[in-house]
Amino acid sequence: MLMDIAAVRDAYRRYAKVYDIVFGGVFALGRRRVIREVNRRGGLRVLEVGVGTGLSLPAYRSDNRIVGIDVSPEMLEIAERRVAKHALGNVESLHNMDAAALTFPDGSFDVVVAMFVMPVVPDPEGVMAELRRVCKPGGYIYIVNHFQQETPGLRYHAERVLSHFSNWLGWHADYKLKGLLDIAKVELTAMHVVPPFGWFRLLEFRNVRSTRSDEGWESSGEAAATGAQI
Ligand SMILES: C[S@@+](CC[C@H](N)C(=O)[O-])C[C@H]1O[C@@H](n2cnc3c(N)ncnc32)[C@H](O)[C@@H]1O
Incomplete structure (x- = not known):
């Protein structure tokens, strides 16, 4: 079921006051x-897209300049x-902006970060295109979030049920x-399993054109799923 930006805004209007208590801990690692x-x-x-309540902001080193956006x-x-x-003097600015329609010029950032955002955005492909565009060539894009379990089991079935409530939940389970x-x-360039319970994965991308073929990808994926550098 597809969400739209209005549904995302509605969901996070509801979550905002309790977000740090409910999601602060589980996403902390x-x-x-x-x-x-x-x-x-x-x-x-x-650039941190979907910066949310800014839980990450105090953790950036002071000699990096941070720009955050959220809808x-x-x-x-x-x-x-x-x-x-x-x-936080290193936080350059925060903007109300859609990650699928960034107003920054091409190559504005050395690093682009999206933490627990991709399963939330209504247009993941449009967002990825924007992350690539605003990241300098050769810069890095970091994405961390939950992905659906691929093999049938309790979690797999729970995620399928939850997926029918995406609009209300505010993310795609x-x-x-x-x-x-x-x-x-x-x-x-790297993929790591992130605790708790191996629920999350951190993906590191270098902003150069991918050369992966479908067959090449399968083998990299297996290596990466163990948390190895690839
Ligand atoms: C699960 S929260 C994650 C917040 C924060 N990154 C964290 O680690 O706690 C998802 C955030 O993405 C924002 N978001 C969803 N779709 C967006 C979009 N298209 N553009 C910008 N922000 C978006 C939501 O408003 C929400 O603040």
Whole structure:
């Protein structure tokens, strides 16, 4: 079932006040893992799409400049308060903007980050195209989120049931890894399983054209699913 931006805004208007309590903890390790990758280098300009309530913002190193965007004004309002509270001088700006229609010029950022966002956006292909466009050639795109379990089991069936409530939940419980890889069109350089319970995966892409063929991808995918660098 497809969501639209109005449904996303509705869902996150409902979640905003309780978001940090409900989703702060379960996504914390994924966020920390991505920021650890980004923080390996300084002097970067970083775009965080779907920045939400800005839970990640205090964790970026101070010599990187961070720009955040989100479609939910209520989530952004909390992010703005967090920036003020922690006096985060490295947060350049926060914008109410659709990740599928970014207003930044091509190649504006060294690194682009999307944490727990891709299963939420109504137009993942449009979003991926924008992430590629605003990331400098050779820059990095980090994506972390939940993907549908591929083999039948309790979680697989629960995700199928939940997928009928995407509009209300505000995300697609049946979001598929292969779906993202098919639209990425950039080089997948690493994939890691992220706790808790191996629910999440972190994907690192280098912003150069992907050369993967379907057969080539299958073997990389198996290696990557173990958490190895590929
Ligand atoms: C599950 S929350 C994740 C928030 C944050 N990244 C985190 O780690 O807690 C998903 C966020 O993506 C935002 N979002 C959904 N679709 C979007 C879009 N097309 N453009 C920008 N933000 C979007 C939602 O408003 C929400 O704040």
